[in-house]
Amino acid sequence: MRFNRYICDLPIYEVGKPLEFIMRDNGILEQDIIKLGSNENPFGVSPFAKNAIIENAHLASVYPDDSYYALKEALSKKYCVNANNIIIGSGSDQIIEFCLHTICNKDSKVLMANITFAMYEIYAKHFNAKIIKTEDFTHNLDSMFKLYEKHKPQIIFICTPNNPLGEALLKCDILDFLNKIDDNCLVVLDCAYMEYCAYKDKSYFISPTDITKFSNVIYLGTFSKIYGLGGMRVGYGIANDEIIQVLHRVRPPFNITTLSLKAATNSIDDEEFILKTLINNFNEMERYKEFAIKKSLKILESYANFITFLLHNKLNSTKIVNYLLQKGIIIRDLKSYGLNAIRITIGKPKQNEILLKQMSIAIDKWITTNL
Numbered sequence: 001m002r003f004n005r006y007i008c009d010l011p012i013y014e015v016g017k018p019l020e021f022i023m024r025d026n027g028i029l030e031q032d033i034i035k036l037g038s039n040e041n042p043f044g045v046s047p048f049a050k051n052a053i054i055e056n057a058h059l060a061s062v063y064p065d066d067s068y069y070a071l072k073e074a075l076s077k078k079y080c081v082n083a084n085n086i087i088i089g090s091g092s093d094q095i096i097e098f099c100l101h102t103i104c105n106k107d108s109k110v111l112m113a114n115i116t117f118a119m120y121e122i123y124a125k126h127f128n129a130k131i132i133k134t135e136d137f138t139h140n141l142d143s144m145f146k147l148y149e150k151h152k153p154q155i156i157f158i159c160t161p162n163n164p165l166g167e168a169l170l171k172c173d174i175l176d177f178l179n180k181i182d183d184n185c186l187v188v189l190d191c192a193y194m195e196y197c198a199y200k201d202k203s204y205f206i207s208p209t210d211i212t213k214f215s216n217v218i219y220l221g222t223f224s225k226i227y228g229l230g231g232m233r234v235g236y237g238i239a240n241d242e243i244i245q246v247l248h249r250v251r252p253p254f255n256i257t258t259l260s261l262k263a264a265t266n267s268i269d270d271e272e273f274i275l276k277t278l279i280n281n282f283n284e285m286e287r288y289k290e291f292a293i294k295k296s297l298k299i300l301e302s303y304a305n306f307i308t309f310l311l312h313n314k315l316n317s318t319k320i321v322n323y324l325l326q327k328g329i330i331i332r333d334l335k336s337y338g339l340n341a342i343r344i345t346i347g348k349p350k351q352n353e354i355l356l357k358q359m360s361i362a363i364d365k366w367i368t369t370n371l
């Protein structure tokens with residue numbers, strides 16, 4: 001068979017070890033597992049979403065309303081944008097794919113930050129596009145603009161707050177940058193963690209209405225993070241009519257399930273759940289900061305629901321991750337990003353307490369015995 005060469009050359013991406021493996025290997029019960037590796041909401045599903053799933057379970061036999069009318073109406077109300085300016089994806093991941101699909105080919109260039117969400121590069125490679133990255137550790141819009149002028153890419157990805165480092169960009173800086181980019185270059189503003197930075201500091205808050213006036217910018221949001229619906233796969237893109245209409249041409253029909261739509265639509269109104277999540281997140285993040293000081297570890301200021309520790313050369317991120325795994329604690333090793341670093345999703349108080357206790361043991365052990 002003659003497959004596309006650039007597809008065959010793609011690396012196979014490994015997802016985290018399934019929970020069942022870890023439990024079986026170490027005799028740990030499912031309810032005792034502390035899963036803080038995927039930036040999920042530690043409080044789980046909002047009661048509003050849970051009730052919607054239960055009450056609508058009988059609708060699992062019917063195809064969804066493919067216009068996604070109810071969810072678009074709810075988003076349109078929340079963000080004060082027209083429903084025609086919204087597209088729904090199976091996670092915002094799928095909208096990243098739509099953007100690359102509608103624009104890229106082997107002659108295209110895609111610009112992104114040095115260390116940012118891995119899916120931009122993965123999907124760009126599906127279309128054989130060339131990847132260009134800034135050299136700075138975190139997002140730097142000046143360097144990005146220089147590379148933009150030099151290479152004239154067709155798409156630019158900006159992730160604010162950024163996964164996996166947690167830094168965010170000021171709204172005023174983003175708007176300055178967008179003003180300098182030509183209409184024929186699509187800028188994807190990935191705002192998967194926007195609710196968190198908006199709560200922490202308003203000057204980092206960018207809303208869809210700030211960008212709909214640009215003809216070449218799309219705002220991406222998701223229900224996977226603060227709304228606690230990672231398993232339901234719902235994300236959205238907001239942009240001007242032209243972009244949204246073209247993206248719809250590559251959207252498979254019924255790409256969102258009937259129950260996912262119900263869950264997402266109902267979770268939007270659960271303000272109590274959102275507030276509880278935000279308060280816990282930033283209160284508990286303080287513990288990690290104190291821990292870092294106590295252990296002389298470097299952390300990055302985080303505007304999201306996770307914190308990233310940059311480890312010194314006496315510590316090895318993979319060893320720490322594996323040590324915690326044996327204790328039933330899942331965190332994210334950033335080795336695949338080329339970093340000796342770990343990313344920890346902020347959990348509930350008890351979870352953080354247990355995690356930090358185990359991490360303290362691991363660190364002390366390795367620093368003194370260099371095991």
Ligand SMILES: *Cc1c(COP(=O)(O)O)cnc(C)c1O
Nearest residue numbers: 091092093117163192222224235
């Ligand atoms: C989690 C995440 C997404 C989207 O996840 P979906 O579950 O596909 O909606 C997008 N961008 C970033 C940076 C993320 O961390």
